[in-house]
Structure formats: structure tokens, C-alpha cells
Amino acid sequence: MGVRAIGVDGSPGSVARLAAALRSALDGDGPAVVPVRVAPGADPADPVLPAPVARAAAEGALPDGLAVVVATSGSTGEPRQVALTAAALRASAAATAARLGGPGRWLLTLPAEHVAGVQVVLRALLSGSQPVVQDVRDGFRPDGFARATARIGHGARRYTSLVPTQLARILDHGSAPLFALAGYDAVLVGGAALDAGLRARATDAGIRVVTTYGMSETCGGCVYDGVPLDGVRVTIEPGSGRVLLDGPVLAAGYLGDPDGTAAAFGPAGFRTTDLGSIAPDGTLTVLGRADDVVNTGGEKVAPAAVEQALLGVAGVRGACVVGLPDDEWGQVVGALVVPDDGAGGGPGDAVLRDAVRAACGRAAVPRVLRRAAAVPERGIGKPDRVAVAALLRSG
Incomplete structure (x- = not known):
């Protein structure tokens, strides 16, 4: 079989x-593929x-x-190499097409080495x-998004996948890029949590936003707008509150890491690092990462909940909440806020x-509160x- 970078x-x-x-x-005609990021201009x-x-x-x-x-x-440490089978990838793509209303043309704006781009x-x-x-060697540009969209043509359904930062840039830019985005049958938004205010702005602008939740180990997004894709099962681990994901979209494990594979993949599926809750109608709400929870004076605080409260204040367009070491309380809540x-x-x-x-x-x-022009990011739109x-x- 072999493998090729x-x-x-x-x-x-x-x-x-x-x-x-x-x-x-x-198709099984060539070796498995490992997308590897290279610097622009390099071979x-x-x-x-x-x-x-x-x-x-x-x-x-x-x-x-x-x-x-x-x-x-x-x-949470060194990157792991996630092994995705053709069967899992096909199951994911088929479930996505079924949820979105059928196959269509896709515009790539994301780095192709990440699972969302793949x-x-x-x-x-x-x-x-x-x-x-869209050529993103020099970064994502709303004008470039509009030009790339114009190459899709007419007749087929249109889909694209963005991170919240890209969505915000298009909304802020307006004009041709916003008109182009409004022409998509679905705009998948993932990679980081989408706050209610940004989603409301997009909806008011006529954008058909679909929030996605998933990770490399699930072939990317496997829960859309809180509802699992067909064949995907979501449960909450008793005691820890962690989200468990199961179904045909699961990876085969981590290459070169049998201990990590055994710890993360089990009879209940993939054990994520996220906390969550499931409503009576089966809708999943992700409450944030388990290792991001702030323990202050014996009280546990979920950063995601604090971020949503801050984002609900008029004049706030971004927020990131973390725990900071404190001699008296163990940790205190710290918040970085991005004003309009x-x-x-x-x-x-x-x-x-x-x-x-x-x-x-x-x-x-928050005992520590600062303002900034933007929240630092890593990867594809995740807060750093x-x-x-x-x-x-x-x-």
C-alpha cells in the first residue's frame, strides 16, 4: 500500500x-496521502x-x-498523525451531502493540510x-474569495467551509465578497466556536451558516448545528462529562502511537477532550475543552460560558477566557476582550x-480583564x- 507525502x-x-x-x-490505485505544509516558494x-x-x-x-x-x-502537545481510511472518508462525505441537500461544487479557502481542507x-x-x-499563499482575502467564487459557474449547488475569522472578515468587508457568500447553498463554519453575535450578523446578511463540530479523528465535522450526521452517535461520558463520538467516520487510530490510540478509541467510540451536554431532542452543546476549565477557589468555571456572556454585551466582537495562576485562589478567570x-x-x-x-x-x-484589537490565533482560526x-x- 505505502504512503506518500x-x-x-x-x-x-x-x-x-x-x-x-x-x-x-x-480508489485504492495509489499510496495513502500525507498532506504536508511547505513554505510559499519552496519546492x-x-x-x-x-x-x-x-x-x-x-x-x-x-x-x-x-x-x-x-x-x-x-x-495539547505534539501533533498526532491520524489515520483515515477510504471507507471513513467516503462515509463522511456522503453524510455531509445528504445533510446539505445533495452534492455540489466546493470552494476551498482553508489550508489543505488540515482535515477541514482535505x-x-x-x-x-x-x-x-x-x-x-482560492489562492491563500498570502493569507485569506475577501476580494480573493469573491474572485474564486466567480469561477464556480452557475447551475450546481455551491458549498464552502470557513473558520469564524474568515466569516467575520467577509461580513466586515461587505460589497462583492458578501454578495458572493450569500450565493452559497451552505457555508460550513468550524475550527472554533461561532459566537451567537457573529452568527446573527451572518444570518441577517442572508448567509446560510451551518456550524460544524468534529476533529481530525472523526474525518472533520460530524455534528452539524448540534445534530449528528447520519450514522454518527454522540454520547456524554458519565462522570467526566466528555463528549464521545462513534460511527463510520472514525479514524483507525494514531500512526506510531498505540498507547494514544488505546486511550482515545474504545467501545464507546472516540473520547474527545471536550465537555458537552445533550438536550432531550438529541442536540449537542459543546461546553468547551475539559483542560480549559478554570478552578478558582474550588469553583469550576467553563471559559466558553464566560465568553458567550461577554460576547452578548453590545460593543464586544471577540473574547477569549483563560485561567491564570493565583497564589490565593489557585486560578483566577482572565478575559481578553475585542471591542468593536x-x-x-x-x-x-x-x-x-x-x-x-x-x-x-x-x-x-474575570479578575483580570484586558482589551486587544484581536484574539491571537493558531492553526485555522482556533484561539491561541x-x-x-x-x-x-x-x-
Whole structure:
């Protein structure tokens, strides 16, 4: 079977090479594919395989049906190499098409080495077309999004996948990019939580937003607008409150990490690092990462709840909440807030703290509160909580 690294740099040419390799891997005619990020201008022809993948290939330890290997974000340590089979990828793409109303043309705006980018390419291929690719070698630009959309043509259903930051940039820009986005039959938004205010702005602008929840280990998004895709089962682990995901979209494990595979994949499916709750109608609400919970004076505070309270205050467009070490309380709640009118403006501290107190209780009120022009990010739109904590500690 074998495995092959394909270099991608955000250019349409590199995505075309990746698409051809993915097509062969899905059909069983070629080796499994490992998308590897290369710097713009570097030679993408012969990237180096990640060490765990190379070892697994040399030892003959590749799982049957392997088609794609993608790296996790590494937010909790070293990135893991996730083994995705052709069967799992096909199941994910089919379930997505069924949920969205049928196959269509896909526009890629995301890095193709991440699972969300790989899935856009695969969904396009399995719907019988090539993906339309926005050149993002110099970053995402709303004008570039409008130009790429114009290449899709008319007649077919249109889909794209964005992270919240990209959605916000298009809404802020307006004009042609916003008109282009409103022409999509569905705009999948994932990679990070989508706050209610941003979603309301998008809905008011006529954007058909579908929030997605999932990870590399589930072939990307497997829960849309809180509802699992067909065949996906979501449960909450008793005691810990962690979200468990099961179904045909699950990965075959981590290459070169049998202990990690055994710990994360079990009879109940994939054990995520997220806390969640399930409503009586089966809708999943993700409450945030288990390791992000702030323990302050014996009270546990979910950062996601505090962030939503802050985002509900008029004049706030972004927020990130973390726990900061404290000699007396163990941890205290720290919040970085992005005001609408710049880092120096926005609602006063008392207004922000009162909103959190009313929504989440006294223990959740931020003791450290700072403003910034933007929340630091890593990966594809995920908040960089380590960088946020450093900013808050620096005062």
C-alpha cells in the first residue's frame, strides 16, 4: 500500500496535485496521502514524511484501507498523525451531502493540510468535480474569495467551509465578497466556536451558516448545528462529562502511537477532550475543552460560558477566557476582550463583569480583564489560549 507525502502551500497548483493523489488513494490505485505544509516558494515536490508515519510505513504498521494521514493541531502537545481510511472518508462525505441537500461544487479557502481542507477537496471529488481553489499563499482575502467564487459557474449547488475569522472578515468587508457568500447553498463554519453575535450578523446578511463540530479523528465535522450526521452517535461520558463520538467516520487510530490510540478509541467510540451536554431532542452543546476549565477557589468555571456572556454585551466582537495562576485562589478567570471600536474602547469593565456575573455567577467574573484589537490565533482560526494567557499576565 505505502504512503506518500504531498506538499501544499496554499496555491491552486499544489491543491491540484493533492487532489490527484487523493483520488488515487480513495480508489485504492495509489499510496495513502500525507498532506504536508511547505513554505510559499519552496519546492513542494518532495516533502519529508512525518517521523511517526515513516516509522509505521517501514514497520508495515499501516492500517488496512488507509487513504489519508492528517496531523492534529497539537494544542495539547505534539501533533498526532491520524489515520483515515477510504471507507471513513467516503462515509463522511456522503453524510455531509445528504445533510446539505445533495452534492455540489466546493470552494476551498482553508489550508489543505488540515482535515477541514482535505475534506473540501474530497467532497468535491466524490461529487464528480474538482474543487475551486482560492489562492491563500498570502493569507485569506475577501476580494480573493469573491474572485474564486466567480469561477464556480452557475447551475450546481455551491458549498464552502470557513473558520469564524474568515466569516467575520467577509461580513466586515461587505460589497462583492458578501454578495458572493450569500450565493452559497451552505457555508460550513468550524475550527472554533461561532459566537451567537457573529452568527446573527451572518444570518441577517442572508448567509446560510451551518456550524460544524468534529476533529481530525472523526474525518472533520460530524455534528452539524448540534445534530449528528447520519450514522454518527454522540454520547456524554458519565462522570467526566466528555463528549464521545462513534460511527463510520472514525479514524483507525494514531500512526506510531498505540498507547494514544488505546486511550482515545474504545467501545464507546472516540473520547474527545471536550465537555458537552445533550438536550432531550438529541442536540449537542459543546461546553468547551475539559483542560480549559478554570478552578478558582474550588469553583469550576467553563471559559466558553464566560465568553458567550461577554460576547452578548453590545460593543464586544471577540473574547477569549483563560485561567491564570493565583497564589490565593489557585486560578483566577482572565478575559481578553475585542471591542468593536478598537483595543482602547468598548464597554467599561464594570459592564462586562456585571454581564458575566448575571449569566454565570460570581465565581466566573474575570479578575483580570484586558482589551486587544484581536484574539491571537493558531492553526485555522482556533484561539491561541497560551498566547492569550501571556498577554493577560503581561498586563
